[in-house]
Amino acid sequence: MVSKKTIERLIIYKMFCEQLDSQGREHVYSTDLANYTDNKPSQVRRDLMAIGCLGNSKRGYNVVALIRQINDLLKSHEGIHMTLVGVGNLGKAILGYFRLMKPKFSIESAFDIEESKVNRVVAGCRSYPLSDLRATLKGKQVDVGIITVPGAAAQKVADLLIEAGVSGIVNFSPIPVKGTPKVFIENIHMAMTFEKVAFFSKLIEQGK
Amino acid sequence: MVSKKTIERLIIYKMFCEQLDSQGREHVYSTDLANYTDNKPSQVRRDLMAIGCLGNSKRGYNVVALIRQINDLLKSHEGIHMTLVGVGNLGKAILGYFRLMKPKFSIESAFDIEESKVNRVVAGCRSYPLSDLRATLKGKQVDVGIITVPGAAAQKVADLLIEAGVSGIVNFSPIPVKGTPKVFIENIHMAMTFEKVAFFSKLIEQGK
């Protein structure tokens, strides 16, 4: 099977190809893709080989074909149903982002524990009390749950989402959550990212 | 030197230890840290060894000592000065987050290109027109720049930030930015993350 890292890179190749396509570019070399993603051409060729993309030694890879093949792999045509828990600033930002991506990616419900944040429409998405999560999602297909609550509540929310049948979770809280083997979990941990960048920039400032 | 991956894990160990400390726990085993971060105890011990943390075969590692040693490594006492470009939903969410973390982490200025978003105070932070970035930051120490603008503008903003002297960039736009060897750049790419989680959850739904 294709590794997680390869999937990550393929998604970025695809996005780059979409840009190129919109600019009218028909072909792209492994060198271009490597340069865009900060890796080596042989890495790119290996990634593309893994999913059976073939190029041409004269023109490189066909941009449209590449997009289609990666979309096929990702099963992009199927669409994805999401729900979000935690209608704070970050939650709203994410709701706003996905509002435009319907119907491929679509957040169909949002939940919060605070009175003032529920029974409203936020960025085109209806919000409900967290206590109604089970009932609201009952019988609905929900593939991915997005967690944008404080760390202290994250695991409890994850458990609720898993009980509601999600098979993927994106957790933006600073506390990693755990699930079952039947759930793919991505802990984003932005706080860690900022500390990391702070560390490496100090290192650079102090002259390597 | 300590690898990037080790630094990432150390930061998470530290955060976990802070939790434990606030709960009154004085010691922690490599097994606990491994369980929290989803890796192996030997990985944890190797990471801690790398920065000279010593444990005790009876009690494990001292929580407070661990926090202090990791903070020393990260030079956390120094504080970090940040600026943010793009006062949209995500930008506001990040401003809100860091408002509480002063003075260790502090966003001291924000910029945007839109009239309606500048010359205001957003989450305790003053916003300026992007065109004033150079002048506003002149002579000020700014370690890290945060990019929360649309992809099309990201590279231009990165160039401005680098010119203004940042040594670290956290880019939340969907287009990776490039810098010089004297700048540490972290491209977050949330859109890729969502596509990735969508892919792996579909994989799980379709029975492995």
Next chain:
DNA sequence: TAGATTGTTAATCGATTAACAATC
């Protein structure tokens, strides 16, 4: 002491990169 955990090295694993014949 007996049992569990640490510190550390060796072994393993997986991912990246180099190399090069085949191709356009």
Next chain:
DNA sequence: TAGATTGTTAATCGATTAACAATC
């Protein structure tokens, strides 16, 4: 043809894991 790029394998590299003597 000559030159650059692909497809693919072998070599390299780095990170993870297992193993185990030393320790508490």
